[in-house]
Amino acid sequence: MKIYEYPPEKLVGKRFECSCGYTHYSTVKGISVCDGAINELPETVKAIGTDTVFIVADENTFAAAGNTAVTLLEKAGIKCKVCLIKADNGFDRPEPTEKALGNIVMSYDASCGAVIGVGGGVVNDLCKLLSNTARIPYIYVPTCASMDGYTSDSASVIYNGVKTSVKCKCPDYLICDTDIISKAPKKLLLAGIGDMCAKTVSICEWRISNLITGEHYCDDVAEIMRRCFKAATDNAETAIGGDKNAVKEIVYGLITVGMAMTYAKSSRPASGVEHYYSHLWDMRCLEENRQCELHGIQVGVGTCLTLKKYEKLKKTTPDKEKALLSINSFDKQAWERGVRKYFGSSAESIIALEDKEGKYDKQKCASRLDIIVDKWDEILKIIEQELIPYGKLEALFKKIGHPTTPGEIGESDESAAKAFLHTSDIRDKYILSRLLYDTGETEPGDQ
Ligand SMILES: [Zn+2]
Ligand SMILES: [Zn+2]
Secondary structure, three states, X not given: OOOOOOOHHXXXXXXXXXXXXXXXXXXXXXXXXXXXXXXXXXXXXXXXOOOEEEEEEEHHHHHHHHHHHHHHHHXXXXXXXXXXXXXXXXXXXXXXXXXXHHHHHHHOOOOOOEEEEEEOHHHHHHHHHHHHHHOOOEEEEEOOOOOOOOOOOEEEEEEOOEEEEEEOOOOOEEEEEHHHHOXXXXXXXXXXXXXXXXXXXXXXXXXXXXXXXXXXXXXXXHHHHHHHHHHHHHHHHHHHOOOHHHHHHHHHHHHHHHHHHHHHOOOOOOOOHHHHHHHHHHHHHHHOOOOOOOHHHHHHHHHHHHHHHHHHHOOOOXXXXXXXXXXXXXXXXXXXXXXXXXXXXXXXXXXXXHHHHOOOOHHHHHHHHHHHHHOHHHHHHHHHHHOOOHHHXXXXXXXXXXXXXXXHHOOOHHHHHHHHHHOOOOOOOOOHHHHHHHOOOOOOOOO
């Protein structure tokens, strides 16, 4: 039995005893991807054994598919309690905050025997958390192909002002109606493609981290991601052109990536430094009370910026003396001042995190530096093997209309440079900014 089963429906219920030491499995019980899949909803609810469901959607997704879901369910004698989430402060889209989750929890009716999320990533993340807390089954009906969290067992939320990934549960059933998904606004599909294109970086950084920090790595899971990345780049143009089969291939990729994150027991296979750009832009937007760009588009731009930085890195060789000087000059108080200035209301959480994780611990940085110097050729080889050349991705993005620069998504070069610097602060994940820090290559003016 191969871990790269295709299409992903074939992965349901499978367990893979892997040479990496993990048993890879997902608790998703059913996946359906086809035109008209939404018609399977009543049957799925009946299989769960309930006659009352809690439906979560936003205004747009309710119009796109929520309405149909309610009609189908009520026709089958299933009672529907509907909760529409709303955007704050006149924004277009709701954000996954404590407030949004609180609203859902307060509207929740305990007589419901299942949660049905109808919408994009925010609806899905909030519903995962609700079903995890209320301990009832969850059916997800995506209305677009905008992100890869369909089947993952974590929710990407803003918690205490910090964009973070909260472990919860994956949907029990996924009903992907390709007829509905292919009618979604093109920009949402662009976001899904952006999110998928990040995998070239995430796999590269996963391998580099494995080499430097000994973080668990599974090449079978990495291979799944490489295939999803290829499927996304191969089908991007035709999918954006409206080809339904190509959209389906993107949807398959998004589902598979979610499964792979569950297999790896972390978001590592799907997210590297390019995702941190997105997290930081989200946090800054919240702080400045402005609407942030779609996750996948931010990630796509983050991927472009990251690829350029790796291309620059490839031309360097670490200078141990210079690196040690830089590592030992770390000034915790100056760092805290910088964090307070950048993160505002969430700064204290970031500082508390550093106290716990010691990402800038001089001893640890120096030990990593030894390994980096020792294994530099291997690091360069990984970069060479995993990363798509920037020019190639840029050409594809330009062809399909995906932004490639911060300016196109309402950010500036300066905000991107600042975000990159602070990507080292928000989580203990070994990424490009940490590698640059350890080698004393953090650009002047960053500190
Ligand atoms: Zn494995
Ligand atoms: Zn993502």
